[in-house]
Amino acid sequence: MAFTFFFRDLPALHAIRDHVIPELRKNRYINAWDAGCAMGPEPYSLAIIFKEALGYYEFKRLKIYATDLDEESHEFGNIIAKGLYPEETVKRIPRDIFEKHFSANNKPGHFKIADEIMQCISFQKHDLRTLKPIRDDFGLIVCKNVLLHLQESERIDVIKMFHKSLAPGGFFVTEQTQKMPVTTARLFKQVISNVQLFRKV
Numbered sequence: 001m002a003f004t005f006f007f008r009d010l011p012a013l014h015a016i017r018d019h020v021i022p023e024l025r026k027n028r029y030i031n032a033w034d035a036g037c038a039m040g041p042e043p044y045s046l047a048i049i050f051k052e053a054l055g056y057y058e059f060k061r062l063k064i065y066a067t068d069l070d071e072e073s074h075e076f077g078n079i080i081a082k083g084l085y086p087e088e089t090v091k092r093i094p095r096d097i098f099e100k101h102f103s104a105n106n107k108p109g110h111f112k113i114a115d116e117i118m119q120c121i122s123f124q125k126h127d128l129r130t131l132k133p134i135r136d137d138f139g140l141i142v143c144k145n146v147l148l149h150l151q152e153s154e155r156i157d158v159i160k161m162f163h164k165s166l167a168p169g170g171f172f173v174t175e176q177t178q179k180m181p182v183t184t185a186r187l188f189k190q191v192i193s194n195v196q197l198f199r200k201v
């Protein structure tokens with residue numbers, strides 16, 4: 001099973017809240033891509049951050065495309081559609097946020113994410129190495145703890161594909177230990193120094 005949990009990278013989520021959402025909320029539609037989403041805690045954390053920041057009707061304009069190779073058929077799509085997660089994956093969520101967006105479930109030790117959060121996420125199987133973009137108008141692409149699994153040349157090609165998949169001025173976020181390759185650095189401007197958050201130029 002892929003390793004992931006809710007609110008895994010708080011500095012990145014706060015950077016999205018402070019630097020990305022204020023820009024994207026100006027748009028009519030907000031499309032985001034979570035590439036390499038595993039069982040869903042990352043795209044759901046992203047959805048919660050948007051929900052906390054946006055008004056009721058603004059949040060209705062958000063669509064998160066969650067994709068993963070799901071190589072060993074762990075059925076990530078089914079897990080995401082159920083929205084039911086074991087306690088160890090939710091325990092790092094700030095308490096007030098957890099209480100608003102999760103409820104106890106009949107299954108002992110599991111918590112169910114709120115329907116309104118679930119409605120903005122759809123899952124599809126997708127291998128980044130195909131270099132096939134799933135749309136070309138994303139406001140935000142999140143790809144964390146995935147690129148390290150690729151060869152350097154594949155990583156460069158995937159980042160170029162992300163660049164093409166972003167709308168003008170769109171944002172790309174990766175994990176803190178994943179540095180932007182020199183050959184793709186000219187395609188983006190880093191937004192803040194302590195998070196690998198980039199904006200398409």
Ligand SMILES: C[S@@+](CC[C@H](N)C(=O)[O-])C[C@H]1O[C@@H](n2cnc3c(N)ncnc32)[C@H](O)[C@@H]1O
Nearest residue numbers: 002004036038068069070127128129144145146
């Ligand atoms: C360690 S998990 C990271 C999950 C989540 N992004 C996070 O940071 O918590 C890595 C995920 O990348 C996915 N992955 C690896 N290679 C991929 C590829 N070529 N295309 C799409 N997903 C891939 C794996 O299936 C796995 O679910």
